[in-house]
Amino acid sequence: MSGAPARRAQVLVIGSGAGGATAALTLAERGHDVLVLEEGPRIPDSRYGGDAVDAMDTWYRDRGMTPILGRVPIGFVEGRCVGGSTEINSGFWHRTPRETLLRWRTRFGLDVTPEELEPCFAWAEALLHVSLHAGPRPASTELFARGIERMGWSAQEVPRAARGCQGSNACAQGCPTGAKQGVTRRLLPAAVAAGARVVADCRAKLLTRRGPRVTGVFAELGLGDGRRELVHFEADHVVVAGGPLQTPFLLRRSGFRYNVGATLGLHPMLKVVARFPAPVDAEAGVLPLLGVREFWPDVSLGGAFTTRGHLAMQLSDAWPAARGLLAERRHLASYYVAVRGSGAGAVRPAAFGEAPRVTYDLSTDDLRHLSQGLGRLASALLAAGATEVWPTVQRLGPIRAEADAVRWLDELLDRRRLSLTTVHAFSSCPMGELHERTATDSRGRLRGTENVTLLDASVLPDSPGVNPQGSVMGLARHNALRLADELAR
């Protein structure tokens, strides 16, 4: 773009994460004028690979302190920077399972077939270099594999969006070597090369509307000198890709409420620290790569990010007994149980402050799956040779024998003692043709408007049962292609 500035954007994309970057690239490649507004900053290369203390200040929304309220509070983290959460996740990649897509067709009337999504997944996988780990598997993965084998379960190595991973163990702090493929590696540069503009430090606060048409976005723009300006961008079409919490928050504030923010879903996650007799040096390598498929879709088991600080935090639920364990940190590794949440969640504008109020009621099914998942994960780790398994459950203590582990196949953990986290949230504005259950149609077009499309995790109809990044990018690509055609007409 050159000469006088354009008066209005043809397409204004809110958010530069997995969905927003995919939309920006797809639309810009097809000749549309695209302006991307990103609330967070553009992170300089020098800030990649710091420690967790640095990272929470730099990369995370609310410094990683986004609480999901309910009878069991759940900690939620997501990125708030150019590239969104793709800059701080582990890069694990799953296509939307065929079974899930078919379920979405049945339950929500989603008019997208697995075959239609196939090329969209392939496109994203090529750009993100999705592949299996090339080097030797870390000890924490080998041990996990041994446990899985002894239990007779099925498992698979999960592909990652990474090329030439050197095992820096800093995925959550911005990969210092550039191996992990956040969308700032290929997608956003390609979008910019195709003519898209990315404005960082610009928070969309309200969609302005005239009748059924959205006329633009009211936003708060950082001027780079500490001052912030309230500005209005005009746009012909608006793509909202602010993520599962910010998208419904923005829409509800802007007066769009039909099935918006009422059906938030999560993958609640319980972590454990396993202590092995020999050093595993989990702190010094790539995180465990195997995922247990045996209990999918309700329960997933896998390896978690392990640093000294995270180990301490995970052991802190039993700190009086576990405080001496960090002296043996080379023998420790973290794993997780994640469940396909079936509880009810909601996103609403809070009465005070500039953040949404997010709630989620952990269901009894969730609790049962977490309990059974803990029993199974502990059994597998003990079978792999672990001497102790410390779950993030207050006042529970370590599990030292399989007989202690299997009690959780029948008993329920005490809700009040759980320390849960999640990094997967979705379905706050579900998509599909079934009017009464969805906020958008199958193309992501928001009901009640003519020119707003949602392309992020908020539109997943419910839990994909796997890491949602692949589903987000596949569906975003699919719908962005259709939007590009529509705008070209």
Next chain:
Amino acid sequence: MVLRYHVAMPDAPGGRPEPEPRAAAPRALGLAGVVVGVVASGGLLALALRSLEPGDVVAAWRSSTPWPWIPLAVAAYLAGHLVRGQRCRTLVRAHAPLGLVAASNVVVLGYASNNVLPARLGELVRAGVLAERTGMPVTQALTVTLLERLLDALAVLAFLVLAMTRLPPDPWTLEIARVAGVGLGVAGAALATAALAPGLVIASVARATAGLGANTQTRAVRLTAGVVDAVVTLREPSVLAPVLGTSLLVWALETAMFVLLLPAFGLAADPWRGAAVMSVANLGILVPSTPGYVGTFHWFCANALGAQGVDAPTALAYAVVAHLSFFVPVTAWGAVALLGHGVRVGRAVALARSARRPGPGGEVAGWAYRRVALRAAPGAAEPPPPPPFLRALAEALVDGTGAPPEPAALDRAARFAALQLRALPPALRAAHAAGLAGFRAWITVRHGRSFHRLAVPARRRAVDAWAFGPIAPLRQLLRPLRSLLLLGYFESVASAERGGRAPREAAP
């Protein structure tokens, strides 16, 4: 699975659905209601005061013993609103999740609005706020509201009938029960029909409006579908049982309020007498009246008590106190809830208005924008000093981990935790700060000095007792802090050992 009834309508061109039906403007209805209400209230107040000496009422009031009866009565009444909130949550569960506090606030806003608006217009306010909070169409929210009120009336009638079986026969109370029974019987039958045969109701409306033109018929059918959609949830046992249970509990608590006020006036705390007075007074205020049911409530309440043999001055003094016991707390609660709601909605409205104001242009990344306002630059962000309390807490936590504490890491962890806590949402931050203040005060009282001046072993014992003890709220209070301090401390130690970070390489 909860059944839902929707009428399939083709979307308008462009994928836009038909606009939701709007609630009819209540202006004409409101004006008529005001007139009827003022007349009814004035008349009933005059009847209540007729042949009474004000001095006798004052004497009855002066001879009363408010403590502890009035606070207990108010507590029972407010607990009833939490139960009403729970019932509201259950009724809208199929459409939207609503927290207990949010649901109770919606309910209370309706009650508080009825206290300041005439002719029960608070019900419309309640429906409007419920629609805003849940995203339900206004029609459906209004139906839920009316459904709640109908359930209330049926529960009250049940309490009245039960009380009448235990009290001496009284023709006046019997007449009220008979009139209410007929009205509520009709309404209950309509409700049951809608719940059990929703298709029949919709089809009947469609047939009845067939001759009024397509638009009118569509509107009528859509409206009916919205109503049926709200009612049909009662077919589910998992909804019906808790709704009926909470309805009875609500009015048991309201009865408790009336019973608890009886001893304040030297009367025996007879639950059946309390139930009869509660029922008559509440059925009585179904009559349109002035805001807060002034006059109407007093007349029915005093007469119900009089029918039990209580002298007129005491009965009226009791009615005045009973009225104030629900009027003042619920209006205050409603005002606070309304403030929060108003701030939330008002902020969005203010933003939208700001966006319409003309302003000079600006440019970023080649795109033009319209400038609306410039916010002052925040002060330079100086790294805060490590708070002594948090540093001392970190030191207590890392004590006994096998290595001497690193002072620099303790400083960084304390500073980190302080900044993290500031990032919490305001309400949670305030609650957490209040809890921590309690913890620190407890330490100061128990040990005679502040936490950070204690020896490390004493600090460690105190932290272990709170953060890892048997009392869940105390554990939850210190959970974020101990996690953050441990994360910050051990990350800092590891980072110092690594001696920095590697820069990101250029993109391939």
